């Protein structure tokens with residue numbers, strides 16, 4: 175495809191995208207296909223000769239779209255929102271066209287500098303402590319997902335804990351190894367031989383390390399602990415699904431008594447199953463009683479809401495955190511992937527992650543950020559562009575309006591559920607998520623959800639809240655309005671009526 179053809183096809187694609195997004199509400203929200211539906215529709219092998227664009231594009235509507243779940247559909251109420259907006263799509267388009275790989279400042283200075291500036295802007299807009307900004311001891315970075323943010327923090331905390339243990343194990347007065355001296359000085363790394371030597375020693379400390387989270391934490395915390403080869407203590411939350419300070423303090427003290435070493439606590443503001451909030455005001459001091467334990471705060475969805483000052487009461491205690499993540503690609507109109515992570519101490523983050531071969535070094539390393547040290551992959555997309563476009567095109571006030579609209583609509587949905595004696599609301603509705611269920615058995619609620627989803631009129635998913643099967647209703651669409659909520663409730667209550675006719679309460 176040359177530039178002349180791209181101009182034509184690009185315009186057609188923009189037209190297609192606009193028609194798709196404007197008309198998505200007319201489609202079934204979930205596809206009506208069986209597993210494996212696509213294979214018989216496509217050739218067994220890639221074509222030897224180029225297909226024409228017309229042939230390719232015809233297949234999109236006839237073969238791909240029938241298998242799409244439409245996350246931007248006004249009746250999609252599953253999961254959390256998948257951020258999307260025209261400025262963000264344009265940002266990704268430009269990023270793809272520039273096609274730079276911003277692993278270091280030198281690899282594309284604007285890519286790095288815009289990421290620092292935009293995460294500072296966004297951090298300020300959320301009211302994060304100043305330490306989290308690049309002008310303080312910390313700074314922000316854009317990762318691909320919340321899972322990555324949590325893993326990276328856990329790995330950094332693990333490296334720090336092992337350094338402390340190794341230091342404590344040294345006989346008093348013994349000299350630091352070259353490797354330790356380097357890490358202490360500037361987080362620089364180790365030549366190959368030293369890495370080998372340190373790794374062998376590191377593994378002896380791993381069985382002692384313990385991380386903590388609540389039963390309500392996202393499963394990615396458990397996955398991170400598996401990757402990091404550390405124990406994870408999964409703690410019981412209270413009756414509001416919040417982790418409390420006393421529960422954590424007791425678990426940590428018990429572990430210390432058993433000779434283990436607490437090193438990482440992952441908390442959540444806005445849990446996946448019911449949007450509950452761990453109690454940071456209690457957890458923070460409990461963590462601080464133990465030297466060098468890293469406190470992470472996962473606000474993958476809810477964190478975006480702190481752009482509204484009136485919601486910041488839900489992040490009280492954030493001053494105790496060592497790191498915080500939120501995904502603009504969930505609740506801030508920015509397309510996947512865009513997960514922002516801030517740390518209080520950037521040296522502590524990078525100390526365990528720096529590997530610096532000659533081919534990646536450059537002459538400005540001492541005065542610039544090289545984001546390859548802030549995460550797992552080397553190659554990085556220019557993700558800051560889309561967030562920059564979104565922040566500028568909507569403005570903070572536009573984004574606040576979007577968030578507030580979702581909360582208002584969630585409250586109106588909650589009121590509809592409460593007005594119907596057949597149903598109960600199962601979470602404290604603070605943001606855009608309502609968890610509800612028919613007063614009856616889990617089985618009945620499973621049937622209700624299955625028939626609604628099978629109708630293709632509405633899409634929701636279940637979760638377990640305090641041992642009960644509930645249905646999650648999340649407001650997700652950018653242009654969500656009262657009529658969408660009323661329509662959703664109509665569909666739900668009609669299905670409930672039909673079901674209860676068959677299986678009375």
Ligand code: PLP
Pocket residue numbers: 254318319320321322392394442444445446472473474475501513
């Ligand atoms: N944390 C929370 C609270 C979430 O709700 C989710 C996903 O919904 C995640 C983490 C994982 O997010 P990601 O898909 O970006 O890894």
